[in-house]
Amino acid sequence: MSVEDGIDFAIIELFFFAYRDFTSDPDQILADYGFGRAHHRVLHFVNRRPGLTVAELLDVLKITKQSLARVLKQLIDTDHVVQLQGPRDRRQRELYPTAKGRALALALARPQSRRIRAALEDSSATERALVERFLEAMVNPELRAQIDVGSAKMSGKSHGEH
């Protein structure tokens, strides 16, 4: 079981190594743009949930608005993200990726996706589902609502350019 003193050092460590290398892929690309991981995270979620508001983004990232400000401003200034006034509530700013932003988000996701594919190479659909279930179970229960496994709810995709 590789558990010692009831402490699961094996998985704790594997998780560290796995995440370290998982995030190292996009880091290379980001450096070319003068961006960091924070930009990646913002761009990822704007791309995944086009039209989400600033408040929603803060909630997903679990950072403060002051932390988001610089990063978001840079993404807007470099034409990766645009803000639109909320239709229902004009105080809100809906965030959308531009074509440029979508392209970068995709470029960043590609090597990560490749790594995942390689890791699941000989895995069945059942095994893949098991890994997904494990990762989901590692998330705080109250926060699982944030997860959007892509099936329903998010039709994204066809949002035009803005």
Place this chain on the structure above:
Amino acid sequence: MSVEDGIDFAIIELFFFAYRDFTSDPDQILADYGFGRAHHRVLHFVNRRPGLTVAELLDVLKITKQSLARVLKQLIDTDHVVQLQGPRDRRQRELYPTAKGRALALALARPQSRRIRAALEDSSATERALVERFLEAMVNPELRAQIDVGSAKMSGKSHGEH
């Protein structure tokens, strides 16, 4: 399959959320000591591989010695880690946890371990092995040597105070 454009957004995102919450557990405890995540990582590996040298630690953490310096110094000053002159090569500094250091490492690992246990609650040994294999496969192949799943090689455990 929840794959879109050949990009595995589902697992990319799950990995982000899982790691975010996984690291949030120890963060609370660390704050009480005025420590950060860097201290946690150092303490973890010193505890796991007692006697490892500074160079080995740098290699595992993939940071520079200047980054390590401050954090390691604090852990030494607060009596969580001790340095011993290398027996073969007196230039080397072997790092060992003190009893205090081991206690903190354990305290930090406990909530993470609890989270993992909960996530694997209804899982068989086979399923657990599958998750381990997935995480290991996510690590860069050249770096898998760093992993030490606890079975062999590392007898740690019985090192006395130093």
Place this chain on the structure above:
DNA sequence: AAATTACGTCAATAGTACTGACATAATCTC
């Protein structure tokens, strides 16, 4: 004896995060 290695340290900088405070516009509530 000279080169290399392991480690420590000083200085300057960058990226990401935080708290606290204040401003503006829009919406909600009484």
Place this chain on the structure above:
DNA sequence: GAGATTATGTCAGTACTATTGACGTAATTT
């Protein structure tokens, strides 16, 4: 409609983790 609340933006100050580059010392290797 007046006042409270909400969504967002911004300014100032600080902390933590990380970087590069440079230099020093002691020990080992060549």
